[in-house]
Amino acid sequence: MSLEKIVHKENKAKKKVLELEYDQQNYIKYLLDYSPDFQITLDGEGKIRRVNKAFEEITGKKKEELIGSFIYEFIPEEILKKLKAEIIQEKRVKDIKIKVNRPGRELLLGDFSGMVFTTKERETIIYLSGRDMATERRILSPNLMKLNENLEKKVMKKTKELKKVQYQLIQTEKLSLIGELVTSVAHEVKNPLAIINLIVQHLENKYADHYTIEKLKAIQRNINRIDKTIYGLLNFSRPSRSNFDYYNINEILEKLEPILRHFLPENIKIIKKYDAKLPQGWFDSDYLEQAFLNLIYNALRAMKDGGKLYITTSFDSTRKGIIMKFEDTGVGIPEENLKKIFNPFFSTHKEGTGLGLSICQNIVKEHKGTISVESKLGKGTIFTIFLPLEKRKEKKRMVDGI
Secondary structure (H helix, E strand, O other): OOHHHHHHHHHHHHHHHHHHHHHHHHHHHHHHHHOOOEEEEEEOOOEEEEEOHHHHHHHOOOHHHHOOOEHHHOOOHHHHHHHHHHHHOOOOEOOOOEEEEEOOEEEEEEEEEEEEEEOOOOOEEEEEEEEEOOOHHHOOOHHHHHHHHHHHHHHHHHHHHHHHHHHHHHHHHHHHHHHHHHHHHHHHHHHHHHHHHHHHHHHHHHOOOHHHHHHHHHHHHHHHHHHHHHHHHHOOOOOOOOOOEEEOHHHHHHOOHHHHHHHOOOOEEEEEEOOOOOEOEEEOHHHHHHHHHHHHHHHHHOOOOOEEEEEEEEEEOOOOEEEEEEEEOOOOOOHHHOOOOOOOOOOOOOOOOOOHHHHHHHHHHHOOOEEEEEEEOOOEEEEEEEEEOOOOOOOOOEOOOO
């Protein structure tokens, strides 16, 4: 995706945000003006910003008298704080009822609902709806009740759409930043890599023993992987070139063995449970090696005090695909982070870039697969990858595992 297209997409998303905000304001205005329930808008300090006619009728005061005054004459400050907390948790507050003595009658305010949101100027706004439970005329007819419910649903739907578009806008800006960042450093990284590559080739010609050659080939593979990673980042938001061929997943995992031997801590044990009769699949071996290494690195970082990493492969005959599981006994991932871990730049490690799992997810998507995560604090984390086998590309023969 070119920078021009990214900017166009960003402007389009911003326009959509403004349209949704305008729609949301119109719906709220409609609710305020015509709802049989009382509707009020407050600022963060409890000052009344707007009321509807129902609230004027309940209080016996005109709109001009109410706007700018504090709500605490009708709703005590401690009750308002509780209402605000309940609303933020998206609850309809039915257990809070407030008695208000007015000249000639007693009000019983209840059945509260509403929204709490922050404006662009970072001002807190409280939108509150309720009814006078003590007055029969506040009971809505079935048709009006249905209208009110439909309007509330539309407001909630528009709010969810707004949040979704805002999230997409943030992701677009992040992807744009990735492109700018990688472009600026790619040249600086590629030159040293080229020099290292020449040195490795020279050493391969100079030394002939098997041990040294094996280590040099491992270095060569990782140089190629770094180079390919840079290329992948440069094309992060569009399909990248691939080098697909028929491979066995077990063989791809076994190619990581020389690399793992060098950095695997003594207090961590890798336990392999490979299905010995996996069918070959149409895969990009280099990209999958990178994805698997990213997951293994994450697991090792989560087990600084030692532990076990279980790597499992199996064939799903129902869905016709390969399943890989990477299960560690580490510290686990907090529930609030589980939905963020695949986002670009999200990292809980100071030394992390926050791109490892995002790249891993892109690689899996390139294979038309899925990746999911389960985790419990103090017990560990399981990453599960599913890679489908396309019938038109699948080979008939079965390949024995390692």
